[in-house]
Amino acid sequence: MPSAHVDTFARDRLPPPALMPEFVFELPELQFPAQLNCAWELLDRHVAEGRGERVCIRAPGLIWTYRDLQEQANRIAHVLVRELGLVPGNRVLLRAPNNPMLAACWFAVIKAGGIAVTTMPLLRAKELKAVLDIAQCSHALCDRSLAQELEAAAQACPQLHHRCYFNGHGPQGLEHAMQQQSARFANVDTAADDTCMLAFTSGTTGVPKATMHFHRDVLAVCRCWPAHLLRAQPDDVFIGSPPLAFTFGLGGLLLFPLSIGASTVLLEKAAPTQLLEGIRDFKATVLFTAPTSYRAMVAHGAALHGSALRKCVSAGEALPASTREQWREATGLEIIDGIGTTELLHxxxxxxxxxxxxxxxxxxxxxxxxxxxxxxxxxxxxGSIGRLRVKGPTGCRYLADERQAGYVRQGWNYTGDAYSMDADGYFRFHARTDDLIVSAGYNIAAPEVEEALLQHPAVAECGVVGVPDTERGQLVKAFVVLRPGHQGDAAMVRALQDFVKRAIAPYKYPRAIAFLEALPRTATGKLQRFRLKVE
Known part of the structure; x- marks a missing residue:
């Protein structure tokens, strides 16, 4: 089927055929029709088949059925099309903590044939501007609590014509506009290979990359790992900590539960203490979080004995054997580990x-x-350690980015991880093969942190690396050369950390800072990061 996109921005910026990965659709369940809108399969199908009154989304003080979510998404889709002029193929920035309205907005964009660009709640204006510029978003739907940074970014993004806020009060809000719209909406008849979402990942250069995913990709990831290894049931209640802007969170907390007619718990704050409370209060049965969170919750494992929890999934960073053992001893539950990438979706x-x-x-x-x-x-x-490469029904498509040639070669996706495989086919993680820092499940680019530090008037030079840490997998560590007249003391450490938190997303700040007289460099002046890693 031809593309349904009137705005051909995404299709025009797909990688050239020679740099596309080879896609493999060997399983019978991966045979998709040429015409496909994934919102039908994930949401509308359940209502059409008589499951509209099943609970779909739970949140503190709120329960939505599948029919509720469908009607909310349909009303938002009408607002996008009728009031904000969205045409299929337009990109829509979505910005909110994990909550029901964010889920409804995501489905509304998909239904209307748009391209959802969900962003991390912690991103600052500078980072949002980069996303808006790369994706050329024309619309934004944003939680009122996160309006400030979006408004600041919008001042430098003339292509962002429409901004609408929800979870607020007043006649200008999205909810007021929704009240005027029908609860029925005819989904745009998109092609299976129309892009429906852009997911951003941090590059090692600090410049984010937009990964392009089709409608068929969204359904493919629902039919591989969750169907064959998670094996959840329609009565399961999913819960977790990763934001829906992470593909780990999007899959685990929205796509996978809805694909089987189960329910999901969306928590705006999901630190270990809040996650434990959520598991108890909502009787959650399937948990998605990172190894860092599992380690923090081990001390409270006894509270989970006898709870409804029955499946625990870890991804986002390597799972240490010690964490797996501690969690099993504390809770009696085995962790399901996994590696996925934003490029391959899950x-x-x-x-x-x-x-x-x-x-x-x-x-x-x-x-x-x-x-x-x-x-x-x-x-x-x-037994040999080398570079991991993967192919399957999903694969890397960077939007108009020369780094595509580094990720995809000869049809394979090279993930940037060093692995070994034993004689039984089990893969073991050893290290990253690039300079990306993976800390507590977050991907952090060293150059971005360096750039933020260099804006401080006391900093002459700096270098940032990831160093091993038992709690977070890796820590962001900065090596700083100060300008004359400044002291490298505890007060300066705190000042630099606070400065970075204000400049970029707070999770990227250097948790350790060391002061040097000079940075190690090559004869040509290139920073030798490998020498910093052994300092």
Missing amino acids: IFISADEAHARPGATGTVVPGYRAEVVDDEDHPLPP
Whole structure:
């Protein structure tokens, strides 16, 4: 089927055919029709088949059924089209903590044939501007509580013609506009290979990359890992900490539960204490969070004995064998580990509870292929450490980005991870093969933190690296050369940390800072990060 997109921005910026990954659709359930809008399969289908009164979304003080979510999404879709002039293919920035209205906005954009661009709640104006410029968003739907940074970014983004806020009060809000609209909406008849979402990932250069995902991709990830390894049931209640702007969170807290008619709990704040309370209060049965959170909750594991919780999923960073063991001893539950990337949308290597092995991520997920190769792209024998490459029904498509050639080669997706595979097909993580810092499940680009530090008047030079940490996997550590007249003391450490928190998303700030007389550089002046890592 031809594309339904009137605005062809996304299709015009797909990678050239020579740099596209090879897509594999070997499983029968991955045979998609040419015409497909994933909102039908995930949401509307349940109402049409008589499950409209099943609980879909739970949040503090609120319960929505599948019919409720459908009607809210339909009204928002009408607002987008009738009042804000959205045409299929327009990009819509979505900005909110995890809450029901964010989910409704996501589905509204998909239904209207738009492209959802969901952003991290903690992003500052500078980071939002980068996203808005790359995606050329014409519309934004934003939680009123996060309006300030969006308004600041919008001043420098003339292409952002429409901004509408929800979860606020007054006649200008999205809810007021929704009241005037019908609860019925005819989904745009999109092609299976029309882009329906852009997910941003931090590049090692600090310049974000937009990964492009089709309607068929959204359904493909629902039919691989969750169907074959998670094996949740319609009566399950999902809960977790990752934001819906992370594909780990989007899948675990929205796509996967809705794909089977289950319910999900959306918490605006999901620190370990709040997560424990949520598991108890909502009788959650399936948990999605990062190893850092599992380690923090181990001390309260006894409270989970006898709870409804029955499945625990970890991703976002490598799961240490010690964390797996501590969690099992504290709760009696085995963690389901997995590795996925924003580029491939979700998990492609994992193991279920019965087949988990300490220190191993797992085996390749049905529907995908994975290999460990050397620097010449030759497959390595079992036990050898090399670069991980993957192919399957999803793959990397960077939007108009020359870095596509570094991620996709000969049809394979190179994830940037160093792995080994044993004789039984179990993959074990060893390190990143690039300078991306993965801390507590967050991807952080060292150059972005360096740039923020260099804006401080006391900083002459700096270098940022990730260093091993038992709690967070890696810590962001900065090595700073101060200008004359400044002291490298505890007060300066706090001042620099606070400065970075104000400049960029707070989770990126350097938790450790060391002061040097000079940074290690090559004869040509290039920073030698590897030497900083051993300081």
